[in-house]
Amino acid sequence: MSSHPDATPSPPPEPTRPEQPALPEQESTVTAWHRLRLMARPRATRANAFAALLAVVLGFAVATQVRSTQAQGLESLRQPDLVGILDNVTQQSTRLDDDARTLQVTRDQLVNGSSSEAAALKAAQARLAALRILAGTAPAAGPGIRMTIDDPGHKVTAPVLLDALEELRDAGAEAVQINSARVVASSSFGDSPDGVKVDGATVGSPYRISAIGSPETLGAAMQIPGGITETVRQLGATVRIQQDQSLTIDALQSPRTPRYARPVPDASPSP
Amino acid sequence: MIPALGLLVGLVVGLFLHPTVPLALQPYLPIAVIAALDAVFGGVRAVLDGIFNDKVFVISFLSNVVVAALIVFLGDQLGVGAQLSTGVVVVLGVRIFSNVASIRRHLFHA
Numbered sequence: 001m002s003s004h005p006d007a008t009p010s011p012p013p014e015p016t017r018p019e020q021p022a023l024p025e026q027e028s029t030v031t032a033w034h035r036l037r038l039m040a041r042p043r044a045t046r047a048n049a050f051a052a053l054l055a056v057v058l059g060f061a062v063a064t065q066v067r068s069t070q071a072q073g074l075e076s077l078r079q080p081d082l083v084g085i086l087d088n089v090t091q092q093s094t095r096l097d098d099d100a101r102t103l104q105v106t107r108d109q110l111v112n113g114s115s116s117e118a119a120a121l122k123a124a125q126a127r128l129a130a131l132r133i134l135a136g137t138a139p140a141a142g143p144g145i146r147m148t149i150d151d152p153g154h155k156v157t158a159p160v161l162l163d164a165l166e167e168l169r170d171a172g173a174e175a176v177q178i179n180s181a182r183v184v185a186s187s188s189f190g191d192s193p194d195g196v197k198v199d200g201a202t203v204g205s206p207y208r209i210s211a212i213g214s215p216e217t218l219g220a221a222m223q224i225p226g227g228i229t230e231t232v233r234q235l236g237a238t239v240r241i242q243q244d245q246s247l248t249i250d251a252l253q254s255p256r257t258p259r260y261a262r263p264v265p266d267a268s269p270s271p
Numbered sequence: 272m273i274p275a276l277g278l279l280v281g282l283v284v285g286l287f288l289h290p291t292v293p294l295a296l297q298p299y300l301p302i303a304v305i306a307a308l309d310a311v312f313g314g315v316r317a318v319l320d321g322i323f324n325d326k327v328f329v330i331s332f333l334s335n336v337v338v339a340a341l342i343v344f345l346g347d348q349l350g351v352g353a354q355l356s357t358g359v360v361v362v363l364g365v366r367i368f369s370n371v372a373s374i375r376r377h378l379f380h381a
Contacts, residue, residue: 031321032319032377032378033378035318035319035321036318036319036378039318039323040275045325047325047326047328047329048273048274048325049273050325050329051273051274051277051314051325051328051329051332052273052274052276052277053277054274054277054307054329054332054333055274055275055276055277055278055281055311056277056278056280056281056284057281057307058278058281058304058307058308058311059277059278059279059280059281059282059283059284059285060281060282060284060285060290061281061285061300061303061304061307062281062282062285062304063281063282063283063284063285063286064285064290064292064300065292065300065301065304067285067286067289067290068291068292068297068300069301078298078352078353080353081353
């Protein structure tokens with residue numbers, strides 16, 4: 001073999017060997033190509049077949065190695081490289097952990113902020129709805145009773161109606177309407193020749209009182225002995241009470257801006 | 272000619288078969304390939320020198336591969352596998368270069 005010093009050129013394999021040392025340049029070139037061509041000729045020797053086999057193995061090994069290098073994972077790396085990679089990965093993961101924690105805190109803050117804001121808004125809306133029902137500026141619906149007082153002799157006066165209203169409120173009425181007048185906390189009752197004045201508007205017989213609350217409780221409260229029903233009957237009027245599972249109270253009070261009272265500003269600034 | 276065709280056949284087979292290198296052979300295959308390449312270039316140079324011998328080629332090929340793998344194995348056992356692999360690659364690379372230079376001089380006189 002050539003490259004090895006021990007590869008002695010002892011047996012001249014090719015007959016074209018002799019004139020190697022002192023050769024004109026041209027001739028030497030020709031000989032080299034000639035030798036190459038000579039070698040390239042297929043020869044059916046066992047050694048040649050062996051060489052071919054080795055070449056196949058070499059090609060296969062090259063392709064395999066190239067493939068596995070392209071698809072290389074960590075398993076082919078040596079220990080120091082692996083330790084270095086592990087260090088890098090650990091540092092990176094620490095950094096990413098820090099990042100993740102920071103981002104999580106930010107996210108929590110954002111979520112909490114928006115959720116508390118939404119909750120505050122919801123609570124405010126619920127309070128607004130409750131207050132609007134209390135103030136009579138919004139229609140209300142729900143179960144309750146309808147009470148009709150037919151008073152042909154004009155014997156039912158404002159105190160009687162006020163009693164009835166108080167009795168309804170005691171029994172838990174949350175919204176009350178008498179004919180077309182919404183009765184609220186500030187409502188006033190007064191007598192008038194044609195009937196009763198509620199909030200300055202005359203309401204005449206028959207009085208149709210709608211009250212939203214528990215129908216059973218309200219009905220029972222109206223009919224207790226010595227209560228409204230009896231009083232009104234003694235006055236010569238007739239009372240009819242119906243329990244209703246879905247009642248609508250649609251008479252409205254117009255909201256009034258207080259002239260003197262002002263809300264006290266919240267001392268603690270709420271978030 | 273036939274070995275050159277064999278090289279091509281081996282390349283094609285390797286490319287299409289997607290073989291996986293066994294774990295135990297993984298450190299040795301690249302070195303073995305380079306050692307074999309050195310043997311191949313040495314063989315070509317021997318042809319041009321007119322001293323080619325099939326038997327010598329086969330034996331040098333195999334011994335190159337085995338010795339290279341052995342050196343890497345020994346280096347791995349001694350804990351200097353990486354350095355020794357580098358050394359083997361450098362030595363074989365230098366030999367390949369000198370062989371190629373010789374071939375070039377033979378063929379092109381340049």
